[in-house]
Amino acid sequence: MTPAALDLSPLRRAAAWHPAEFAFWLLPPAAYFLFPDYLALLSQIAITALFVLSLDLILGYAGIVSLGQAAFFGLGAYAAGMLGKYGWGDPLLGLAAAAGVAGLIGFVTSFLVLRGADLTRLMVTLGVSMMLFEAANKMTDITGGVDGLQGIEMKPIFGAFSFDLYGKTAYWYTVIVLFLLFLLARRLVNSPFGLSLRGIKQNVLRMPAIGAPVHGRLVTIYTLAAAYAGIAGALLTQTTQFASVDVLAFNRSAEILLILVLGGSGSLYGALIGTVFFMVAHHFLSDINPQYWQFWLGATLVLIVLFARDGIMGLGRAAVARLGRKAP
Amino acid sequence: MTAVLETRGLVKQFGGFIATSDVSLSVAAGARHALIGPNGAGKTTLINLLTGFLEPNAGAVILKGEDVTHLAQHQRVKRGLVRTFQINRLFADMTVLESVTLSVCERLGYGWNWWRPLAAHGAAVDEAAELLGTLRLLDVAHEKTRNLAYGRQRMIEIALALAAKPQVLLLDEPAAGVPTGESRELFDTIARLPREVTILLIEHDMELVFRFAERITVLVGGALLTEDVPEVIAKDKRVKEVYLGEALHD
Numbered sequence: 049m050t051p052a053a054l055d056l057s058p059l060r061r062a063a064a065w066h067p068a069e070f071a072f073w074l075l076p077p078a079a080y081f082l083f084p085d086y087l088a089l090l091s092q093i094a095i096t097a098l099f100v101l102s103l104d105l106i107l108g109y110a111g112i113v114s115l116g117q118a119a120f121f122g123l124g125a126y127a128a129g130m131l132g133k134y135g136w137g138d139p140l141l142g143l144a145a146a147a148g149v150a151g152l153i154g155f156v157t158s159f160l161v162l163r164g165a166d167l168t169r170l171m172v173t174l175g176v177s178m179m180l181f182e183a184a185n186k187m188t189d190i191t192g193g194v195d196g197l198q199g200i201e202m203k204p205i206f207g208a209f210s211f212d213l214y215g216k217t218a219y220w221y222t223v224i225v226l227f228l229l230f231l232l233a234r235r236l237v238n239s240p241f242g243l244s245l246r247g248i249k250q251n252v253l254r255m256p257a258i259g260a261p262v263h264g265r266l267v268t269i270y271t272l273a274a275a276y277a278g279i280a281g282a283l284l285t286q287t288t289q290f291a292s293v294d295v296l297a298f299n300r301s302a303e304i305l306l307i308l309v310l311g312g313s314g315s316l317y318g319a320l321i322g323t324v325f326f327m328v329a330h331h332f333l334s335d336i337n338p339q340y341w342q343f344w345l346g347a348t349l350v351l352i353v354l355f356a357r358d359g360i361m362g363l364g365r366a367a368v369a370r371l372g373r374k375a376p
Numbered sequence: 377m378t379a380v381l382e383t384r385g386l387v388k389q390f391g392g393f394i395a396t397s398d399v400s401l402s403v404a405a406g407a408r409h410a411l412i413g414p415n416g417a418g419k420t421t422l423i424n425l426l427t428g429f430l431e432p433n434a435g436a437v438i439l440k441g442e443d444v445t446h447l448a449q450h451q452r453v454k455r456g457l458v459r460t461f462q463i464n465r466l467f468a469d470m471t472v473l474e475s476v477t478l479s480v481c482e483r484l485g486y487g488w489n490w491w492r493p494l495a496a497h498g499a500a501v502d503e504a505a506e507l508l509g510t511l512r513l514l515d516v517a518h519e520k521t522r523n524l525a526y527g528r529q530r531m532i533e534i535a536l537a538l539a540a541k542p543q544v545l546l547l548d549e550p551a552a553g554v555p556t557g558e559s560r561e562l563f564d565t566i567a568r569l570p571r572e573v574t575i576l577l578i579e580h581d582m583e584l585v586f587r588f589a590e591r592i593t594v595l596v597g598g599a600l601l602t603e604d605v606p607e608v609i610a611k612d613k614r615v616k617e618v619y620l621g622e623a624l625h626d
């Protein structure tokens with residue numbers, strides 16, 4: 049029995065829904081009505097958010113650095129693309145196939161990635177994704193190379209909701225998939241399994257000494273994150289009905305790392321909020337002046353890692369804490 | 377008495393340096409056994425070999441009659457062999473309650489449960505809280521480990537091990553660096569552990585060792601010098617020479 053002196057509410061509160069979370073999830077439906085001309089951008093945001101979430105699961109929670117998450121994004125994108133091209137255009141089937149293929153390759157490569165320390169992991173993840181990119185680039189008759197897969201046709205979702213020209217269906221589809229996978233991730237990070245991942249990140253040498261099979265846990269989360277990235281890739285193919293080798297490109301892996309650091313790794317909302325900030329800023333600023341965009345992005349990144357290690361989420365939390373202290 | 381933990385001809389080399397030299401040790405069930413020796417004698421290395429943190433170059437480790445020499449660390453923990461570290465190995469950004477609950481969850485096999493929130497694992501949380509109560513850590517249960525004073529952190533080091541419900545507990549200088557007053561409390565806690573828990577203690581403070589141990593093994597230069605009851609060890613000339621000279625004013 050719990051000693052009467054101990055109040056367990058802080059532990060319960062950690063997993064309970066905060067009012068701010070409800071408010072956050074009202075934003076996607078609100079954006080649909082407020083910005084009907086930006087549905088394509090908004091879908092891209094949801095897809096990228098899911099992709100960043102996949103990196104957050106391994107880097108933010110388990111401490112696995114990676115510069116190769118685009119490998120799984122690209123595998124998922126092509127899996128869904130191939131199915132669509134050869135008449136299997138059911139969207140959910142495409143997601144399942146993407147998750148399966150990316151997850152399988154994630155599982156297999158995890159044994160290479162998880163062997164070493166940080167630098168090894170960076171290089172192995174980078175190397176694997178470079179090999180995939182070059183393979184896809186060479187096999188033009190299968191992948192279409194830089195010109196991309198032609199003739200991807202998507203069937204209606206559940207046989208009822210077909211993808212429309214305005215991107216309405218695409219938007220709801222991506223947002224709902226993101227939301228469901230977010231819920232799953234949220235469950236996971238608040239569970240004992242999630243706690244063990246944090247344990248691995250904070251002190252990998254202690255974990256075996258309290259009886260935790262570190263390798264098994266890491267293989268599991270790496271595989272799951274690969275599946276998440278694969279689904280994100282599939283969503284991109286399905287909503288744009290296009291996939292080229294660009295889905296496997298290195299800059300995608302680097303970009304989501306940047307977004308995650310910006311938003312705050314180790315927090316699911318950090319991944320989501322970072323994506324919104326980045327994508328919106330990118331959309332509006334890079335058009336005005338691409339050089340300025342690169343410059344200020346670089347400057348922001350440096351400032352964040354030097355002075356605000358927990359990114360936008362960390363700054364937000366600090367501000368809330370300060371307000372709370374000022375209030376009576 | 378039956379041995380719960382044994383080593384046979386254990387050897388560990390680092391490059392050309394022999395850190396553990398043909399060590400055959402036997403720890404009886406329920407023992408209060410101390411392992412002493414000067415700095416660099418190879419005490420921590422021996423613990424590392426026992427727990428699987430290091431692989432020996434030769435020899436065997438036998439736990440409850442089973443050869444565990446090639447088992448992974450966590451598999452030995454599952455079989456009841458648990459250690460603490462000379463230098464803290466804690467979860468700095470977790471609260472004290474989270475850390476200890478993590479250890480309890482691993483023991484109860486909840487570590488793979490990814491669906492139910494931590495707070496829903498009432499039995500594990502309650503057990504962790506109870507342990508914090510015994511170790512007088514309740515008042516800091518919701519504090520982050522990194523914000524605690526060193527003495528309390530040292531206690532968490534022990535809490536993590538106890539949460540794994542050891543049958544054999546290896547304590548590597550549990551009070552290292554802890555102020556005297558607090559180290560007394562720490563040792564009282566250790567002394568109160570039930571007899572089912574076999575304890576192998578590494579400690580430099582001879583007063584504490586002689587008060588606690590019923591059997592003492594002396595390690596010098598990686599090799600066993602001698603092993604006996606405290607009264608005999610206290611009179612052993614060789615031991616005095618290599619180690620006790622300054623500590624025991626005769």
Ligand SMILES: Nc1ncnc2c1ncn2[C@@H]1O[C@H](COP(=O)(O)OP(=O)(O)OP(=O)(O)O)[C@@H](O)[C@H]1O
Nearest residue numbers: 390393395413414415416417418419420421422462
């Ligand atoms: N990983 C390693 N690589 C190389 N040498 C090592 C390693 N670990 C320990 N040693 C050496 O082995 C010897 C024994 O070290 P160990 O830490 O086991 O001593 P100890 O008895 O625990 O000492 P102390 O009382 O200072 O804790 C030392 O000379 C040490 O430098």
Ligand SMILES: [Mg+2]
Nearest residue numbers: 419420421462
């Ligand atoms: Mg030592």
